[in-house]
Structure formats: structure tokens, C-alpha cells
Amino acid sequence: MELAAGQVAVVTGAARGIGAALAEALVARGLRVAIADTDAAALQQVADALGAQVIAVPTDVADLDQVRALAARTLEVFGRIDLVINNAGISAGGPSWEIDPVAWNRLWAVNVGGVVNGVHVFTPHLIAAGHGHLVNIASLSGLTVGLFGAPYAASKAAIVSISESLRGELELLAPGVGVTVICPGPVDTQMFRGLAQLADPSADAPPEVLPAEIKEKLAPMMAVIAEMAEQTLPPARAAEIILDAVESGTLYATTHPDMARAARDRTEAMLESFGTPR
Numbered sequence: 001m002e003l004a005a006g007q008v009a010v011v012t013g014a015a016r017g018i019g020a021a022l023a024e025a026l027v028a029r030g031l032r033v034a035i036a037d038t039d040a041a042a043l044q045q046v047a048d049a050l051g052a053q054v055i056a057v058p059t060d061v062a063d064l065d066q067v068r069a070l071a072a073r074t075l076e077v078f079g080r081i082d083l084v085i086n087n088a089g090i091s092a093g094g095p096s097w098e099i100d101p102v103a104w105n106r107l108w109a110v111n112v113g114g115v116v117n118g119v120h121v122f123t124p125h126l127i128a129a130g131h132g133h134l135v136n137i138a139s140l141s142g143l144t145v146g147l148f149g150a151p152y153a154a155s156k157a158a159i160v161s162i163s164e165s166l167r168g169e170l171e172l173l174a175p176g177v178g179v180t181v182i183c184p185g186p187v188d189t190q191m192f193r194g195l196a197q198l199a200d201p202s203a204d205a206p207p208e209v210l211p212a213e214i215k216e217k218l219a220p221m222m223a224v225i226a227e228m229a230e231q232t233l234p235p236a237r238a239a240e241i242i243l244d245a246v247e248s249g250t251l252y253a254t255t256h257p258d259m260a261r262a263a264r265d266r267t268e269a270m271l272e273s274f275g276t277p278r
């Protein structure tokens with residue numbers, strides 16, 4: 001979808017990080033933007049900094065009624081919706097058997113439930129308008145193997161799958177509405193800095209993220225994280241890549257094409273195990 005002044009976008013998880021950078025990039029292109037986040041104070045600060053083209057709508061994306069209210073408020077203020085970016089996400093980590101099921105469920109409710117709610121609430125508006133675009137923010141973690149981050153990796157794999165189904169369905173039933181799933185690599189935000197801290201030998205790993213006694217055993221993994229930390233992109237660059245993907249209409253996009261090779265390696269390993277002839 002070509003982005004143009006006067007259009008209206010909704011961005012979730014926009015109080016900081018990639019979401020805030022997306023809001024800024026959209027305003028720079030002349031769009032009006034409804035930004036949503038659970039952190040109401042930080043969200044309002046982003047809106048104030050970006051000016052009258054932006055409204056802040058405090059929203060927990062895991063709550064369907066709040067997502068409905070976000071859509072209603074956006075339509076009330078701006079009168080239309082052209083682009084929806086389901087960006088809000090959280091992470092949780094540790095050995096899979098030690099992660100509190102409460103944390104698993106909350107992560108699933110936010111990362112997957114947030115996308116499900118966004119798709120459920122906003123897609124009918126876009127279909128009725130006859131045009132528009134949905135973006136779901138997954139992760140390269142959703143395409144590869146996520147050790148010590150199973151809830152996060154599984155949730156991102158689900159977002160990729162949901163996006164692929166949605167895209168195919170809309171191509172058949174409402175071809176004016178596009179879908180893109182973004183699989184970012186490392187982007188320099190609070191979320192990634194939390195992960196990078198694990199690989200920093202001078203920092204104590206927060207025990208709820210990774211018990212200190214197993215940290216030593218994980219030296220190879222720490223090396224991978226440290227390498228990733230060297231390749232972080234600024235959120236503003238990630239936002240530009242995401243908006244370029246909207247304009248080109250691709251189903252998949254990533255911020256780090258080189259790292260995406262791991263997805264091919266994983267698929268090849270799987271096919272090899274299946275005995276699939278090359």
C-alpha cells in the first residue's frame with residue numbers, strides 16, 4: 001500500500017522502541033497516528049512530542065474490549081483507518097520447565113492475543129473501506145530455534161503463521177487489504193538491551209531471566225548474543241524498513257537479511273530429518 005498524507009495508522013506498543021519510531025516515521029510521511037500502549041504516561045509523552053497528528057490511547061492489547069475501544073476512538077477522532085501495526089510485545093525467558101506458567105500465559109495473551117485481537121477488530125474496517133494494510137511484528141526468533149526463550153519464540157512463530165493465513169484469506173476475499181509480517185533481528189530497544197545484558201560478563205544476569213549457575217554452561221549462546229548485540233539497528237532504521245515493506249506489499253520482511261539464513265538452515269535440517277529428497 002502506498003503511504004500518503006491524510007491516511008490514518010494505528011500502532012500498538014508505541015510508548016517506546018520500534019513502536020515509537022514507527023509513529024515518528026509515519027508522522028514524518030504526513031499520516032495521522034493513533035498510538036496505543038499499556039504505559040500511559042510514556043505514551044502521552046510520545047504523542048506530545050509528535051504533535052497534533054497523534055492521539056494516545058492507553059490500551060492493553062491482550063484485552064479485546066480495550067482494542068475495540070482503540071478502534072472506536074481512532075475512528076471518532078480521525079474518521080478512517082488505513083494501516084494497523086500490531087507491534088506490542090513482551091519477552092520471557094529461562095529453561096522452559098522453569099518458566100512460570102503464569103508468565104507463559106501472559107506472554108501468549110500479549111504477543112499472540114494482541115495480534116489476534118488486532119486482526120479481529122481492525123480487519124473488518126479495512127475490508128469495509130476496500131483498502132488498507134495490516135502489519136504484524138514477529139521476530140527472526142519465530143523462524144529459528146529459540147533456546148531459553150521458548151515462550152517468545154513460540155509466540156513469534158504463531159504470529160508468522162497467523163499472518164500467512166490472513167494474507168491468503170484476504171487475497172481471496174478482500175484483495176485490497178494487504179498483510180505483512182516483519183521478522184526483525186536485533187534492534188536497539190529496551191527489549192533487546194535486556195537480552196544483551198545476559199551476554200555482558202560485567203553485568204549480573206537477572207536471576208528471573210537466567211539463573212547464574214547455568215550461565216557458564218551457556219558460553220556459546222552468550223557469544224551469539226554478543227555478536228547480535230554488535231549488529232543492532234537503531235529503531236528509526238527498523239521503522240523505515242517496516243514502512244518500505246508496507247509500500248512494497250511483501251508478505252515477509254526482516255531488518256537483518258543475513259541473519260535470516262538461519263531460517264533456511266533450520267528448514268533444511270528439518271527436511272533432512274524427514275528424509276525428504278533434495
Ligand SMILES: NC(=O)c1ccc[n+]([C@@H]2O[C@H](COP(=O)([O-])OP(=O)(O)OC[C@H]3O[C@@H](n4cnc5c(N)ncnc54)[C@H](O)[C@@H]3O)[C@@H](O)[C@H]2O)c1
Nearest residue numbers: 013017018037038060061088089139184186187189191192
Ligand atoms: N528489539 C528487538 O531486537 C526485536 C527483535 C525482534 C522482534 N521485536 C519485536 O518488536 C516489537 C517491539 O519491540 P521493542 O524492541 O520496541 O520492545 P520495547 O520493550 O522497547 O517496547 C515494547 C512496547 O510494548 C508495550 N507493551 C507491552 N505490553 C503491552 C500490552 N499488553 N499492550 C500494549 N502495549 C504493550 C510496552 O509498554 C513497550 O512500550 C515487539 O513485538 C518485539 O517482540 C523486537
